[in-house]
Amino acid sequence: MGGWFTVQGANLAGTTRVLVTGVRGKTGVPLAELLTARPRVEVRGGSSDPSTIHLADVRPTAFSWDEPSRWAAAAEGVDAVYVVRPDRADAPELIGALLAEIPAQARVVLLSERDPDHTGPDGWAPRAERAVQDSGRTWTILRPSWFMQVFTDPRFYRDSIVDTGEFPFPSGGAAVAWIDARDIAAVAERALLDEGHAGQVYELSGPESLSLPRTADLLSAAAGRPVSHREVTIAEAVVGTTGFERDLNVLTFERVRAGRFAEVTDTVERVTGQPARTLRVFLASTGPAVPSANR
Ligand SMILES: NC(=O)c1ccc[n+]([C@@H]2O[C@H](COP(=O)([O-])OP(=O)(O)OC[C@H]3O[C@@H](n4cnc5c(N)ncnc54)[C@H](OP(=O)(O)O)[C@@H]3O)[C@@H](O)[C@H]2O)c1
Structure with a gap:
């Protein structure tokens, strides 16, 4: 561990403090990795269980929507905050209340999702x-599609793919423009640290x-064994x-x-200068996360 602890509490001129x-x-995770790679950036990693945070140069920080x-304390003196919208009924109120606690000049980047017109x-x-837009803070809103990481996260489809070689998904024949969460993180990093993203x-x-x-075909190719999509009802x-x-x-x-x-949008490339990763590239880079024929 290095960077963060050398500047902790020192309030060094030019240091940017970010609460994730x-x-x-x-x-x-990928956002913290990008931020800590930048010079003079301190990263506070928020979790309801900070003892589980073992990311290099990230300061584990107690942050729970229930506390x-x-x-x-988590937001004291920060210059920017990355807000992962909690998927619970009181999220709008919680986000508004959190932003009232952060410094007035701090930037806010909200992780929302595609299809803004649905009311839910x-x-x-x-x-x-709106809780972000009305907060009086400088804001940027990210509206991503479904994450590719749902195939490798045990909280989503990973275990189903490993155990049965198939994943149930009610697509109704529609396609999905899966996005690598690392590309979302790359956009977030720019919006948190750089100029030109306010109000975007x-x-x-x-x-x-x-x-x-087609998604299943790519999963099969990566795994080296058949993985199939099973159409189910909602x-x-x-x-x-x-x-x-x-x-x-x-x-x-x-x-x-x-x-x-x-x-499909070209926003990742427009903001970061790098094209968004394909599912094939994502699966190739996840290594053993996708079950191979030998597992
Ligand atoms: N998943 C998608 O495809 C997708 C697509 C578009 C938008 N979104 C939106 O993005 C936001 C985040 O959703 P997400 O599904 O991607 O959740 P996530 O960021 O992977 O996890 C959310 C939180 O769950 C807690 N958690 C509990 N058990 C965990 C575990 N085993 N590993 C990691 N974290 C664990 C963590 O908080 P603690 O550390 O405090 O426990 C974590 O920060 C939501 O608002 C969602 O609607 C998601």
Whole structure:
């Protein structure tokens, strides 16, 4: 461990302090890696369980949406905050309350998602974005498509792919422009640290729109064994969830079926100068995360 601890508390001129909420999540990890690689950037990695944070040069920081009394300490003196929208009913109120605790000059980058016009339960998604836009802070909103990391995250499809060689997904024949979370992180890094992103709403996707059978073909090629997509109903896909989470999941899959995640944008390349990664490149770089024929 180096960088952060050498500047801790020193308030060095020119040092930028960034709070990354959700630092152990799909975008949080690559974002922390990008930020710590930049000179004179201190990274506070927010988690409800900071003891689980073992990212080089990241200061583990207690941050839970359920503990507002600790937000001020987490955000004290920061220049920028990356806000991973919590998928819960009170997210708009929580985000507004958090932003009231951060320094007035701090930049805010919100991780939202594609299809801004859907209202969700109780106008939920637009209200979460408005909490940022109305905060009086300098803001940027990221609206990504589905993350490629859902295939390698055990909380999503990884275990299904490993155990059964298939993944159930109610696509209704629609395609998805999967995006690598590392590309979302790269856009976030620019918006947090660089000029020119204030008031921007970035629609983010990967470079190609893939049907689910085509997606399965690419997973098969990476794994070296057959991986197939199984078309299921939305009701089947949301089994095990209840309440707001279920409502949100149903709505998300309805939007998938309506093709709302299919559109390809060039925003990643416009913002970062690098083309968005293909699913093939993503799968090649995940190594053993995708089960091979030998596992
Ligand atoms: N997933 C997608 O394809 C997708 C697409 C578009 C938009 N989004 C939006 O992006 C936001 C983040 O969603 P996400 O699904 O990508 O979640 P995520 O960032 O991977 O994880 C969110 C949080 O879950 C907690 N967590 C619990 N168990 C964990 C584990 N085993 N590994 C890592 N984190 C764990 C972590 O918080 P603690 O450290 O505090 O426990 C983490 O920050 C949501 O608002 C979602 O709607 C997601």
